[in-house]
Amino acid sequence: MIVVDDASTDATAEIARQNNARVVSVNHRQIAATRNAGGRAAHGDRLFFVDADTTINSRAVASALRYMDKGAAGGGAPAWPDKNDPVPLYVRLLGVFALLLPKLAGFSGGAFMFCTRAAFQATGGFNERLYWGEESVFALALRREGRFVGLWDRVLTSGRRFRKISGLQLLAGGVRVALSPVKMFTQRSSVEKIWYDSNRADDDTMPNSLAVRLSNGITLVVLAVALTAPIWGLTPWSLTPLASSLGKVRFVVGTFLCHVGLLFWLIAGVLLVNLLRQKQWTGLIQSVGLIAFSAWQGWGAVHGVVRIWTQLYHWLAPF
Numbered sequence: 001m002i003v004v005d006d007a008s009t010d011a012t013a014e015i016a017r018q019n020n021a022r023v024v025s026v027n028h029r030q031i032a033a034t035r036n037a038g039g040r041a042a043h044g045d046r047l048f049f050v051d052a053d054t055t056i057n058s059r060a061v062a063s064a065l066r067y068m069d070k071g072a073a074g075g076g077a078p079a080w081p082d083k084n085d086p087v088p089l090y091v092r093l094l095g096v097f098a099l100l101l102p103k104l105a106g107f108s109g110g111a112f113m114f115c116t117r118a119a120f121q122a123t124g125g126f127n128e129r130l131y132w133g134e135e136s137v138f139a140l141a142l143r144r145e146g147r148f149v150g151l152w153d154r155v156l157t158s159g160r161r162f163r164k165i166s167g168l169q170l171l172a173g174g175v176r177v178a179l180s181p182v183k184m185f186t187q188r189s190s191v192e193k194i195w196y197d198s199n200r201a202d203d204d205t206m207p208n209s210l211a212v213r214l215s216n217g218i219t220l221v222v223l224a225v226a227l228t229a230p231i232w233g234l235t236p237w238s239l240t241p242l243a244s245s246l247g248k249v250r251f252v253v254g255t256f257l258c259h260v261g262l263l264f265w266l267i268a269g270v271l272l273v274n275l276l277r278q279k280q281w282t283g284l285i286q287s288v289g290l291i292a293f294s295a296w297q298g299w300g301a302v303h304g305v306v307r308i309w310t311q312l313y314h315w316l317a318p319f
Contacts, residue, residue: 073146074115076108110135166220261301
């Protein structure tokens with residue numbers, strides 16, 4: 001076991017040594033570079049990357065080892081706060097995506113990832129030009145070397161980051177990613193407060209101010225609306241005429257969803273670039289499927305945006 005101590009100011013290194021871990025001391029203050037330091041110091045043929053605030057279990061480890069024995073290049077497991085860890089309600093709703101995304105889309109958060117040493121060396125590890133999203137880029141790189149596995153076995157991680165920022169701050173971060181993805185991923189200052197803030201005061205306390213509760217409530221509504229998208233898509237417009245109250249609600253929901261859906265073009269573009277570098281046929285098939293799905297969703301969003309703005313133009317033209 002290797003503990004990479006990245007300029008900590010507490011007893012991390014001492015506790016690690018007391019538990020017979022090998023301590024690698026660095027001063028990167030960057031997630032990707034710190035993980036790579038551990039990977040390069042390791043001697044084994046199977047590498048596991050585990051965040052310091054994450055608790056893993058034997059099921060996840062055993063499952064990962066079985067998949068690598070069968071030829072997988074790497075993978076990851078969904079990581080989510082324990083049921084007794086206080087987090088906003090919208091975070092529990094996000095747990096649906098956290099469980100399905102690694103399995104269906106072949107991506108993973110960085111709290112628990114694994115790979116073979118050969119795949120780690122072939123990819124060069126985590127991209128050290130990135131201050132955020134390095135785990136997704138690493139997952140794409142691993143898929144070029146072989147199969148990337150999303151485990152069903154969940155590991156537990158701290159919910160402190162969800163307590164540190166409000167729901168609206170989280171949504172605003174998503175908007176900034178859409179408007180300026182390069183800056184959000186490559187500039188430390190853009191994600192300083194989320195990923196690199198070392199202030200641990202009141203980490204275990206859920207903020208309870210009116211502003212935070214209102215922010216988290218709005219975020220919960222937005223996510224609930226997003227999850228209803230398949231229902232609206234399968235409901236004929238004849239059942240929800242625009243003149244009715246339900247029809248007006250559907251129009252507002254559709255306006256929101258179709259504009260958010262334009263982000264699928266960005267996803268399709270990233271996957272297409274990775275497709276051109278794909279070496280394995282399994283990854284090729286998965287990438288083609290994801291690109292087709294993203295393009296389908298993006299094309300539908302474009303049609304929705306055109307319809308909505310055309311409708312708004314006709315409504316506003318008399319004025």
